[in-house]
Amino acid sequence: MFAFKSLVANQGFATRQKTKFFNVGKVICLPEIKPTRSELIKLKKKIKLADFGHSLLKKKRDGLVKEFFATLKEAKKSKSDLTENYLKAKTAIDLARAVDGTATVRSASFALKPKANITLETRNVMGVIVPKIHSQHRVEAFHERGYGVIGTSGYIDDAAESHERVLGNIITAAETETTLKKLLVAIDKTKRRVNALEFNVIPRMNSEAKFVSLRLEELERDDIFRLKKIKQKTRGN
Amino acid sequence: MELPTGFLEKAEKREKKHWFFPISFKRKSTSGYAYTNTRVRVMKTKLLGKNDFRKMMNMSFSEIARYMQETEYSKEISELATRYTNANLIEYSLNKNLENTFNRILAFSMKASEEQVKLYLKKFDILNAKTFLRGRFSGQGEEAIISQFICAGSLGRKFFENAVKKSSNLDEAIMQLKGTEYFDIAKKFNGNLSKIEDALDKHYYRDVLEKAEPELVAFLMDEIKVKNTLNLLRAKKTGIKMEKIENESETKLALPKTDDGIENRVFLKKFLLERGNKMAREFKRNVRPVLGYLIAKENEISNIRIIVRGKSSNLPAGLIEEQLVI
Known part of the structure; x- marks a missing residue:
């Protein structure tokens, strides 16, 4: 500071x-700041480091933005898939409840095994840790869901199948949206750092270096003037 | 005139005390069909007609709810109004009405007709047993399981409620079936629920086909044919090869389409229910009129449920109408 x-x-x-x-x-x-030569050398080193950091952070920011837009595309697709499949699932379950009755549908739902096996991993995107969700979730065949085949209908199959699809969409949407949020935070942070370096730290250090060098030059000129004066005085005497 | 619910049971008790009570007319029939079918025919006049369903189709959900209060279902709606609201209230009232109506028929039917009605209504015992086992398999709460029962079969509500209260997992649930014909079947499959369910369904059909009269057997054969066709379509949709079964002509029914679409399902449902409705219009001394009534009543409840659920969840009017069997 x-x-x-x-x-x-x-x-x-x-x-x-x-x-x-x-x-x-x-x-x-x-x-x-002390207008000394060592301070100037230190400042010049700092400026060099800051410039290097600035260019690196700029590259990171550009990379993150690129990754953000790629993820945004995925997120948009997963969101629209989710909305579309959810509407289909809702219609399917409403129809199943209407045709087979809520009691039958709920009874069949009791027989389903809890299967959404999810493993959470992480992925490094330009230093940003984003989640990678693996799920062994798949749309089951009607005879593998857990309920009996004879006592259930195609309407229940449709409702179960469409909800299984929605579950898959939710997992994908959760992954892309969390990645998107994390990338946004990282971009914002990097942008602030780049701006701080570009418009505050580097210009300030440059002006400090300029101040020190000008001061040193002035001191040099003072010394020369002083030496000349002493020389004149010694010649006059 | 129709006797109120429980009248006959009370009358029977009274008959023991007072020998002169005129209940003896019930015992004169040899098969019981004349009496049962006459009473059922009276009940049939109270079923909703085509015009009622058409009227309901043009009503909003709240109008239907009000209209239902003027029908046979008003008692059940008032009874359940404190527990449920909106479409749930109507649907649970319909289930309760179905339960009450079928129990009433069981109570007044006698001799052969009683046996046949009991055999047909066994499907509700199977449905409840499956719900009970499924509920305990997935660890559902007592209330969640009990509220799904439709106790129109031989095993009463008390039996299933006690079974739910006394068990907490699938093994304990199977043990609760001890004493019924379903215990040995459920025990056989080491907790494999889907196999237990299918075995219970198969047991129902085998048992009924063995004991039922030819008229009921003929209807059940049609039901089996429809179920097999539907399951073939489901298997086809999933991509399971079932050539062996497909080639059997017994299971084949001429369908409007080749896939497992709504058209085929509706066609098969109509095929079965129209047979039931036709039976309900007959004047014969066999199981057909009473069986026809049972099917017609189930169909009425199914139609009301389709309209109510469809309207409350904003399903397209065309889709709702397509599902109705009027």
């Missing part, structure tokens, strides 16, 4: 630099 000290506006260098630093009324703030 940088601490700032106040200087009066009409004092030498500060007046010339007033546009580059915080200007509060007539008071200008300058960074608390």
